[in-house]
Amino acid sequence: MSETSPIDALRALEAEALEAVAEAADASALEGARIAYLGRSEGRISAILRGLGSMPAEERPAVGQEANRVKSVVGEALEARAAALQGGSAASSEDLTLPARGPWKGGLHPITQAIDEIWDIFRDLGFSRARGPEADSVWYNFEALNTPLDHPAADEQDTLYLTDSVLLRSHTSPVQIRTMEAYEPPIRIVAPGWVYRRDTYDATHTPAFMQIEGLVIDEGVTFVDFKGTLAEFARRYWGPDTEVRFRPSFFPFTEPSAEVDVKRVITRPDGTREETDWLEIMGAGMVDPAVIANVGYDPERYTGWAFGMGPARIAMLKHGVSDLRTFFENDVRFLSQFSS
């Protein structure tokens, strides 16, 4: 074992002394620290300076220089701490507990914040954003998505029409078709936007609401990628302990189709952890080969997956908002709760 060099010992002593000074809660504790390190007779730094004479001549200058430096650093710290304990060096006559002055705070709508958070994760997973019109044709909203109007599946979204063939899109899925028509694979997009349904306002329904679509198309994309990517999203959004469950479901434009549920682990203010129930967060599935063929891609070569998610629902879960209509009142006392 090598012996600690005197320089190292001094530096350790310096750290120790500075800590003792910082921790001194009152004048007497501070005086105690001064005596312990810089006191004429008992001070440990003083003792080293006193002992210089007995050191080998070649070490003496370096150790002496260091010891003096440490002495002055600790001395300054003692003075500063003493001033702080007395109430500041430049004693202010102002009461600094008075409220600060600044500009108004503003903020993004909580649903936009949810979209941004979701988008942030998908951006990191290699997605980009795409958009499409809110008024679209029956073809883009239904038929291209493998949903014939005379199938009961078309009933599940009661649609608002502008003309016989033009409607207000009932989901963001038409963006899937428009994007695939405009670009070649690989496709990796999300598409946030407004959608419309013939619903009356209640706590969980509004005739217009936001949705986020997601679409991945490439060679070799499988159900395993689908599960893997969405499970990764869920863990990044709700935390690494989040459980994700995929349940079979039915959407005309995906097959196999799934509902995705999450079970979150919530940490209470008292530190206890609690599992939530399963919460449905999105509909999703492997893109139906008929949809892939409808845009002119070769369904034998390309596979993919898609999802649709409601950011308002995500925001409700996150912030404990129980009535969807609150988001549309735009009361500034509500909105200001979400400003950072």
Add this chain to the structure above:
Amino acid sequence: MKVSARWLRDLVPGLVASPKEIADHLALRGAPVESIVSPGESLADIVVGRVVTAEPHPNADRLTLCTVDGGDGVVQVVCGAPNVQAGGLYPFAPVGAVLPGDFAIKKAKIRGEVSQGMLCSSKELGLGVDHSGIMALEGDLTPGESFVAAFGLDDATLDVEVTANRGDLLSHAGVARELAGEAAGSVVLPDLLGDPGVALTYEVDTAQVRVGDVSVAVEDPDLCLRYLGAVLRGVQVGPSPAWLQERLRGAGSRPINNVVDATNYVMLELGHPLHAFDLGKLSGSAIVVRRARLAETSFTTLDNAARKLSGDMLMICDAERPVAVAGVMGGLDSEVDDATVDVLLECALFAPKSIRATRKALGLSTDASYRFERGVDPEGARQAIERCVALILATAGGSVDGPVLDCAPTDFAADVVDLRLARVEQVLGVAFDTDRVRSLLTPLGFDIVGETGGTLQVRVPGFRSYDVTREVDLIEEIARTHGYDAFPAELRAFRPGTVPDDPMFRLEDELRRALAARGLFESHTPAFAPDGEGDVEVNNPLSSTERFMRRTLLPSLLRRIEHNFSRGNRDVRLFEIGTSFRRAGAGEAPDEETHLAVVLTGRRNPPHWASEDDPLTVWDLKSLLEDVVARIYGDSATAEPEGVDSALLDTGTSFSVKHQGDVVGHAGMVVAAKVDAPVWAGPVWALELALPSTVVPHPPVTYLALPTFPAVERDLALLVPQGVTSEQVATTIRDAGGSLLEAVELFDVYRGKVGTELALSLAFRLRFRAAERTLKDKEVDKAVQAVLRRLEEELVVKARG
């Protein structure tokens, strides 16, 4: 679809699962259970009680003093019901029992007599609304036995959510197939109680069948694929036996009479809707399946409602007139009633699209139409009618008269779908071999009929012929029965996509963040508007306030200001980025444009003890306007003060935003009359801009070398005549200042008397600098003189003395 747990257990003999376990399993098969209702759950304490004696209460006219055998000795009970009789059996709540609603039964003294328990009415048990007397029980019951078991309440009703593709799940047998599998065995139809075991024969033809004086003809084979009619004679219509009623109730269905109940039972069991006609009421003992005729405009369905018919609706008719809306609802005139003796039992197969169109046109969805729309098993008609005939014979007596008339214009041929194991792996990412595929698909009724070089030939059962027609449909079945949870969830390598991130989203992000940083809150308002705020009309709006799509966003935001005012919020600063709709050509989709709108009212800054409250002014609006215009359009758009073409904005205090000659937005003070504001409210400021359809490129910044020589500043106080703007003055200064003039800054505005005249005085600070040397005073003086000369010549602006 309401499903009885007990019924399911009867169909899958190997099934040992609680209702909750059944629900969990179904959820993972794609048929989640929304609720489980067990009517007996809260009645566990209730037993069958026999009233041994019943005497008038000595101290009360309306009460009866009974002794009741509840299986645990005979106790005295005071009863208030008028129908209590010695020897009768009633639900009995002994002391200690808890009734629904947490009502605990205690030993009590009623009018001086001890009462140890309670005889219950159906209302008290939560089983009905009848409170006129206690519930009399019938049958071979023993005092003390569980009331729940005796009354058949130990069942659970599961409300199964069935997706639109799975018509086959609208039956107990269909749901049972999802529960069967290697572990629980397969679906077996249980024997029917009292089934006399008659073997039916069939008289088959394609367009018309006649047996004796009864005939069936299908005139529209495109809408009716098959029609089976069985003739039953000598039935006795009456209530169904208790077991059948319990079954129906357990599946959420209301018992009516033995014949109708038999059709409902089979529909709930197998999913095939049937209909029973009173044969005596069918003119000519004939069934003709055809579209409604021109003259047949109205028809009364058995719910006693007159329905308007149209020529594309398929009707079941007798020799003269319609007697049922095919696949939707029977007619009032041919309904089976207590006097019915002879029955024609219909079991038919209708085209789903036709039923759907008729159902929508009539606005009448029934259990039958719901199933036909989603597809009824084309292979199951004979089984369904045989089961139903057996049930009617067992419960209503009578006999089958002759062979069943089987009019089958269309043959059903089961699909055989090729399934490539390589494709299964390409889609699912996991390899499945033939044995595994067989073990997954067979319990669902699929049959692997051949295999060639990695491709399986899979026969699709009739009840899945609607939703399983392609390879990918089978792949979904494999994934579903293998279990989605059994697949790995791996984040695997991916190739980057070809789609660039939409630059307009980025611009919108930037605007949102900039406005939030300036103290504004983003709002979200739906794009619907009342009349007058748009020209794009919704065909089927739900309310008059949602009849149009908005042309501009400001009216929506002003309504949000009003909402905030009404809640007492004085400082309201909102913005929104949303879509504006404008009518395009007839029949075309409207033009859409993204707009940014802002409304502001109240104080400039949060109240602070060290500052005076300052209201927002036009200068705050102008600053915000210049900021967003620059972010959107860079230098290529300008905000010019002028009256604007908007009824909302005050023409004297407004700006137009112009981009390449087009007006792309405006801003200003909102006309007071346009906002419903309380007296304390100040002015409301607003702006609305159209965003371009693509991002306007901002030229890159070219760096200017920082000066190395000092500047010289001169202040000019200028008297400005009326009609000359500060911008004109500043521009003239810049033009006249020469190459040495580096910057011009307005630093004071003074309106008041100069001498005796009212005048406007503007004070400018001019900064001069040369890049390569220090300026001399003389040079600057010369430049200032040139500026003053030009100001006087061009604008009659003079320096103050």
